[in-house]
Amino acid sequence: MSSVTSSSGTSSSASGSSAKLELDNGNSMYAKLVVGADGSKSSVRELARIQTTGWKYSQSAIICTVEHAVENFCAWQRFLPNGPIALLPIGEKFSNIVWSMDPKEAVDRNSMSEDDFVKAVNLALDDGYGPHPRSKSFEGGNVFSWLKADSTSSTHEGFELPPKVIKLASHRMAFPLSLMHANSYASKRLVLIGDAAHTVHPLAGQGVNMGFADALCLSKVIAEGVAVGSDIGEVCS
Structure with a gap:
């Protein structure tokens, strides 16, 4: 996608107005409402020229997928001196790791051998650190x-106790943590939700909880608009 603009005369809406999305392949798409739910580096937000406010945390996070010997049914989190570690089930015998720590420690742990990293994860989740x-x-x-x-x-x-990690199932990635808040969540025919609208520290999974709440709120607003015959792409004053 290369741009998001307001257009008219090409949509099926009663008002004849729509959003136009110009794709990189030269094609165009039209919609009554464009929902930017494309993450913290949202292309929709950038193309709509919506500015953001925020700051960097003095931490980085290592993320990866790990495998257990048994299925993990629970989300776990432990608070460590340098930041929390979370173990999040994704089905079968796999979980995602989100481990927050200071940037130097993140560099060191990201360069560990796989065996040493797995040992460090199990130590952090179980009986290490006090x-x-x-x-x-x-x-x-x-x-x-x-x-x-x-x-x-x-x-x-x-x-x-959390199930033991037996091996890595993906590459490790480390990235700096930051807070970001879009200065506007909505404009004509466009709305931002989830990480496209706001990002926070991954502590306790509040980012995904806010994303679910955004989706629920937006669906209710759209349903109410459809019920009374209003244009779902218009911004209410």
Whole structure:
């Protein structure tokens, strides 16, 4: 795609107005509404000349896909001195790793051998970096427990460790972390959602949660507009 412009007379909308998308191959497409959901480096946002505001965090993230010996059904996150590490299931015996740390450590870990990196990931997810909940294995399962005490009583709770990583299933990539916020989410016949509209630190997966909320909100607004016969590409004042 090379440009996004407003056009008229070529769409099927009642008003005869549409957005025109000129593609790199010379073809053009028309739509009542263009949704920019193409990530933090959004081409739609850039072509629409929407400016952004933000800053860089003093951290980088290593991302990759890993394989387990068993299927991972849970998303896990552990908070370490230099930043959190997250293990995110993507189906079958595979998970994605998002590991935040200072830039120097990211360079060092990204250049590790595969075996050393896998060991470092398992150490970070399990019993490395300080205190670990006291645990013991029950027979017949990978379930752990520890005794939690407060000033009034003690309770016995279940605790489960993340599945071990056995090998990498993709290349590792490291990139600097930053906050970015589009100065405008919408203009005539165009709207931005997800990382195209805003990016945040990957802590606790809030970026993807906001993206889901964006999609839900946009779908409701479009449905309401269709229900009352309004032009979904117009910006409401």
